[in-house]
Amino acid sequence: MTTLNSRLQLAMLNRKKGRNLLEKGFTLVELMIVIVIVGILSSVALPNFLSQQDKAKATEGTTTLSSILKTAYADYQADNSATDASTAATVAIAGANKVNFDYAHSPVTTGDTIRVLATGKAGLEDKGNLGGCVKLTTGEIKISKSLDTALTEAKISCPETQNGG
Incomplete structure (x- = not known):
């Protein structure tokens, strides 16, 4: 009787192993759910x-302006x-890195302020420009921190000069 029991147990184990081989893997529904979740996350x-990426390019521009x-x-x-x-x-x-911006300034004719305009390029044309200036007598520097499409050299916000402008 014991040999019969052991043979029965062995047959049951073999049958169970065969069933597990067929049941391994993911169902189509499980795979579709994973694909939907990945799509939503992306x-x-x-x-x-x-x-x-645009923020990093703007940061590079402000660093170069500075x-x-x-x-x-x-x-x-x-x-x-x-x-x-x-x-x-x-x-x-x-000598500046001009991959993301073109830099330009107008010569100082009156006053004590130098203004520099960074015009966006390489995908930043439609995002805007950066600007900055330095008051030479005090060394105070002001730089725009974000891209502005309406920014021109004349519109760069600078520290007030001694003449009030």
């Missing part, structure tokens, strides 16, 4: 990721010449 995450303006101010401090500061800004612009 539709939520993708726009946030794309806006992060570098250009600090260079101009440092050169101004050397001999109190606005013309030399303007030349230093031109040299710094020539």
Whole structure:
């Protein structure tokens, strides 16, 4: 009787193993649910990721603007010449990374402020520009922190000059 029981148990185990081999894997419904969940997550995450790229490019632009303006101010401090500061800004612009922005400034003719405009390119044309300026007598720097489509060199917000403008 014991051999019969052991054979029966062995047959049941073999049958159970065979059934498990057939039942392994995922059903079509389970796979479809996973695909729907991944699709929903990607539709939520993708726009946030794309806006992060623009923010990173804007940060790179503000860093470059800051570098250009600090260079101009440092050169101004050397001999109190606005013309030399303007030349230093031109040299710094020539060496700037121009992948995302084109940088330009107008020479200082009156006053003590240098303005630099960063015009967006490489996918940023429709997003806007960045701007910044430095007041040469005090070294105060102001830089726009976000892209602005209406920003021009004349509209760059700068520290007030000694003449009140």
